[in-house]
Amino acid sequence: MVSAGDARKITIAQVLVYELRVRDAMSKPPITALPSDSLREIQKLMKRHKISGVPIQLGTKLLGIVTIEDIITALDQGHIDDLAEKRMAQGVITIRDHFSLVRAVAEFERHGFGRFPVVDSADRLVGVLTRGDITNCLMHQLEKRAEEAIAFEAAALASRAGDDLARRIVIRAPVRTGDYDSAGKVSQRLRQVLRERGIDPDVRRRAAIVAYEAETNIIIHSLGGEVTVAVDSDKVVIDATDVGPGIEDVNQAMQEGWSTAGRLPRELGFGAGMGLPNMKKCSDVFEIKSGNGQTTLVHSEVFLRKAASTP
Amino acid sequence: MKFETNAKLTAVLLAIQATPLTSTSETNVQGCYISDLLSDVLAHAQPGMLWATVQIHRNVVSVAATKDIPAVLFTCGRKPDANVIAEAEEEGITLLVTPLTTYEAAGKLWQAGLHE
Ligand SMILES: Nc1ncnc2c1ncn2[C@@H]1O[C@H](COP(=O)(O)OP(=O)(O)OP(=O)(O)O)[C@@H](O)[C@H]1O
Ligand SMILES: [Mg+2]
Numbered sequence: 013m014v015s016a017g018d019a020r021k022i023t024i025a026q027v028l029v030y031e032l033r034v035r036d037a038m039s040k041p042p043i044t045a046l047p048s049d050s051l052r053e054i055q056k057l058m059k060r061h062k063i064s065g066v067p068i069q070l071g072t073k074l075l076g077i078v079t080i081e082d083i084i085t086a087l088d089q090g091h092i093d094d095l096a097e098k099r100m101a102q103g104v105i106t107i108r109d110h111f112s113l114v115r116a117v118a119e120f121e122r123h124g125f126g127r128f129p130v131v132d133s134a135d136r137l138v139g140v141l142t143r144g145d146i147t148n149c150l151m152h153q154l155e156k157r158a159e160e161a162i163a164f165e166a167a168a169l170a171s172r173a174g175d176d177l178a179r180r181i182v183i184r185a186p187v188r189t190g191d192y193d194s195a196g197k198v199s200q201r202l203r204q205v206l207r208e209r210g211i212d213p214d215v216r217r218r219a220a221i222v223a224y225e226a227e228t229n230i231i232i233h234s235l236g237g238e239v240t241v242a243v244d245s246d247k248v249v250i251d252a253t254d255v256g257p258g259i260e261d262v263n264q265a266m267q268e269g270w271s272t273a274g275r276l277p278r279e280l281g282f283g284a285g286m287g288l289p290n291m292k293k294c295s296d297v298f299e300i301k302s303g304n305g306q307t308t309l310v311h312s313e314v315f316l317r318k319a320a321s322t323p
Numbered sequence: 324m325k326f327e328t329n330a331k332l333t334a335v336l337l338a339i340q341a342t343p344l345t346s347t348s349e350t351n352v353q354g355c356y357i358s359d360l361l362s363d364v365l366a367h368a369q370p371g372m373l374w375a376t377v378q379i380h381r382n383v384v385s386v387a388a389t390k391d392i393p394a395v396l397f398t399c400g401r402k403p404d405a406n407v408i409a410e411a412e413e414e415g416i417t418l419l420v421t422p423l424t425t426y427e428a429a430g431k432l433w434q435a436g437l438h439e
Binding site (some may be wrong): 036040041107109132133136138150192193195196199200203209217220224225227280281282283284285286287289290293 | 362388391404406409419
């Protein structure tokens, strides 16, 4: 069995090397100026937004960049009222939003710039990245991970995963309380895995729905937990565990329309009270164990061949 | 104008004055589901449908992807931010926005024949 410690190490390494992307760390949306803006206006913009570089953009086209160094030079040499188009650096080197932070650090080393405009796959400017942004992002992630580690250890203890199950696990992901921006990450990976294995679309959808509803319940209703997915020759097995506070009346929670979701999740479209009943409908085997002040364990199996009723 | 049951997205755009937010391909949609509740969509929409909603959070993209919904229509002129659009591009989901209310858009889509 994978010990909690081992899994932890893998997760942190993955976060740092693969998971964190330029788009996670960059400042967005980018604060930009027009080529017809004066350096003085740009200086005010920098001051207002506490930034040190402003990409110059016309329509969706990135024309150049004006940095704080350019402003200092302009003040020194008395051309602060010149237009950006006259003084901006052109042929700006950009960085892609999907690059890993490790790669971004290497780019900073290579070029020696203080910042990069960030572009997406369609070459649209989507943000600006500084070394400071990277440091902040890493610190923030470390803090989150520290909180998570506690939740994870507890959940791992509660997990009933046996030896052979652990070997077939394809996804094991911590899920953080209140982390709406990560909702669906497990489900997305599961869809990928099942697609790669050529699993029937109906089975794939049902398993992905179970995973999605399981993650969102942990995010919305619990203090944190984890979702594991194992793929067998004949079924997908999804287990969700969390560290509490548990469900007082499981039968009530299983009823369609029952929800204790608060204002924020409801504003985001959660809280119909249809997650658990739909997980059951999508599963061939479904078990839920909980209680007031206890961990909540949800176990679902979706069989690969015979289809359950499609929602 | 009338749709085939299997309506080309470009025809949908015309009927409801919608503009694409993603680089649209010639996606087909079959029928439409309207809901602002995510788990309701997961439970009751059918794969291949157009989904109309006022929700613009990134969860909309996750839900659409989970349910194999090829196109999402944001009504009342509500536009999601750039990250959401980027995520949809990655998932191959088309995002559309219409100035019409959900009710008006639904009426026009029905009138144009987007139902089985
Ligand atoms: N992991 C959990 N920990 C604590 N309570 C939970 C957990 N999962 C579900 N519940 C309780 O069960 C209720 C019903 O859950 P269900 O998933 O059916 O609906 P919901 O999450 O409230 O809304 P929806 O899933 O439709 O967005 C929740 O409102 C909550 O009170
Ligand atoms: Mg739920």
